[in-house]
Amino acid sequence: MSGVDTASLIVFALVAVLVSVLAWRHTRSTTVDFFLAGRRTGMITNAGAICGDYLSAASFLGVAGAVYASGLDGVWYATGFAAGFVPVLLFVAAPLRRLGTVSLPDFLAVRFGSAQVRVAAVVAVELVILSYLVPQAVGSGVTWELLVGRGIAGLSPYATGIVVSTLAVGGIVVIGGMRGTTWNQALQFGFLLAVAVWLSALLWAGGFSYPAAVEQASAAPLRMVVDDRLVAVSSQLSGAPARFGDPGARYSAIGQVALLVTLVLGTAGLPHVMNRYFAAATGRAARTSTVWVLALAGGFYALAVMLGTAARVLVAQRADEPWLAALTVDGVLRVPEHALLVLGRLLAGTPGLAVVAAAAFAAMVSTIGGLLLAAAASFGHDVVARIWRPAGGPREAVVAGRAAVLVISVVAAGVALWVDPERLLASFPSVIAAMVTWAFALAGSALTPAVLLGIWWREATARGAVAGIWTGAAVAIGALVLGLVIGPDPSGGLSAVLLAPALIAAPLSAATIVVVSRRDTGPPVSDRLWTRMHGTAADRQAERMARITLRGRR
């Protein structure tokens, strides 16, 4: 490790600590005022917290891994993850906040005035959370494998990583230590972004050029490791050998559309991200925060794409280093998810690896924590406290929520143990990103249509919403199972759509809602509720109160 790298690492650590301390001291006492007044500081903090919940192992390791493995087709993940906030910005953020509920199932239940909608939404939410947890656990396994490289108590390193992270986060949530406050989440995102910027700065300082790297990576046909051998990837578009900078390495034309639609629709149905919207001061603040989310997440994903590309070039150049040779076959990584971690070590030695691994664990811990809390809240609060045993009181809801956390994290860990990334590698070159797509598909198929139609179509009724949620969830799950069973087919069209099923399932779900609502004679949404959701008077009142508060500050 050169002296420059050490110096930069120390500077990075100092700046990170300083910023954290300053932010901690400053934000605790005053930022809530900025939130209230709709000031920029408040917006950015809130946006950072949303990003902190949103950016997970999938974003940090997965996007770079997908770009590493599939080139341009991996970039679609970055595009889709960032673009998912566009529908949220345009159609969801402000009305969601204005209705003033506390969670996604709660929102749907209040909008449709029905306990059945609540139950359906909770089931969908738990399914989304479960399928989102699995790739996070896989990510922690992969990181542990590379950082520690040793297993505990006879487990493989990969299994150890999963067990440790599940026990740690699940335990913390169950004991009740983790609250996922806005400050923590925002700081955690700041750390991730800082790591990405730091790696990029090191790259640029070393004379890296993105266009040149793309050209260099595209010079030879794209290859991947299957069973310890290098296999040329053939393009799904033309059948010719695929290249890094050209589309088709992973998806056919319809597959690319399906993936993008799935990712864009999915975000609006992610429970742990949408829950954060209820924290904005006003509906307008929720919308403005989303603009910042787009900017921050867009910047982060742009860097992630660049880092993935850099890994492709640098790993090939330095594959003869002994530690790297063990992870590669002829200059290509066995597990693409290692790309960012390896890049960290290439750029800044072992400390670099440690920093990237710390960021990856931070991303996973905060996202897993957010997911588990959302799971606990929606089960304990929405189902037990409101439907099963309303007389039970909050204590019973907490117990039920903790039980839900335990069950769901054990199930997720079990699935992650069963899914060994090296085994799935042949069909899914970037397994974390691919698995996250399934969670997005479920969310986008089951929840997003109900949320969008509930907000923008007055005649949508409770029966319609229930039917839509069940239809979306059933079609999405059916398509995913079918897609996994038939595996990647040579033409690539069918299985690609089946594995990113929101393209079919979301329109079906929306159509179900429309048809059932049209035939339903139930009462339409009340004027009062509709005005609360879409009216801006309450926003203006809140902003006026905030101005009054701030006027007196000296």
Added chain:
Amino acid sequence: MMRGVGPLVAAITALWGVIAVISQVVAEPPLSPVATMIAGVVLTNVAIVGYGSTLRGPRQQHNRAGAAPGGDPDRAEDQDRPVGLTDDVVDAAVTLLMPLLGGDAVSITDRSRMLAFAGPGHDHHARGSALYARARDEVLATGRTVTVSGRGEDVIGCPEPGCPLRSAAIAPLHVGSEVIGSVTVYRGTHEPPEPDLVEAAAGILSLHLAVAELQVEQQRNLDFELDALRAQINPHFLFNTLNTIASRIRTDPEDARQLLVRLADFFRYAIRHRGQLAEFSQEYAFVRTYVTLEQARFGDRLHVEYDIDPAVLGVEVPVLVIQPLVENAIKHGASGNVGRTTVRLRARVDPLSGMLQVIVRDDGVGMHAATHAAVLAGVDPQDDGGVAMGNIRARLELLFGDRHTFEVRSEQGVGTTVRLEVPLR
């Protein structure tokens, strides 16, 4: 919100079609993409702006026209209706009672009109129709159950010639000692229904009405408690603030003006706010206003720290709970303390339990053991702050039952901590 957007979408689509045809097909040579885009964007903007302003006019008229005739009669009709006898309830009640009471038809009335009717003859005994049976006047006057038999003026009294009803048993509905309506069971034969059965059913309905009345009473109690708190917003606080302002008027008129404006804000919120719940952000703004006024008086001796997770901003909390807690903390801390005092307000959402947690902590003198015990027991001690505590406790009890926590911990010389947990709706 989306109403009327369809034509606009169609118009813009058509507009772009026309632009495409003119610029690319008709024009020779075809226009450049830039020119086409500029023309298209300008025309689209014109369409959107023009359409929006034409849309706004008629829509407002529509709303006003719709509101006037629909709204008022309903309210007039509902005013003298007994609590608990909503349309849904009476409809459900007559449908349920029909098979139980051994009659052909069942009706529920208030003192002057038909509220619900099920069975043959419902076409002319519809909701809101007049009451015909003379015997019912007797029931309403005396509160006794009466049976009648036979058509004609004196008995059922229905003017409709085709009415199939021949006999009836009429029982009164009570709330307390007052008769507020009747339950009637009709038969198509001349043998009237069993009066005891009808009376028993009417008794059960009366019980339901009493419960409904009780709930309204409870709501009223809540409102009274809140009004009581509003009325007693500490006069000392008002005098002290006015004195502070008076002393500043010469030395710092601008500052004094600011303080007066804030005092007005304070009372506007405290007195005008309607309803039992408000968003935390509003209550927080109210606390801030209050603290500014107190800080003007105490100066550097009072330091207030806020540690608030923005996630709590949208949560609904009972009104006028947090400010009295802060007021108590300041009173315990700053008034008794010669040195500098710190009050901490901390608010968090616990997503696991679905509770909002508010902690108010001061480092003041703390409470005497006796006062503390009295506060814990809910008894109002002499101290002004204690009155607010009792009031808060009562309102929390009425609003949330046992779904809340309200703890006061105090140690003499160390300070007082109040911990409040309320459910997120």
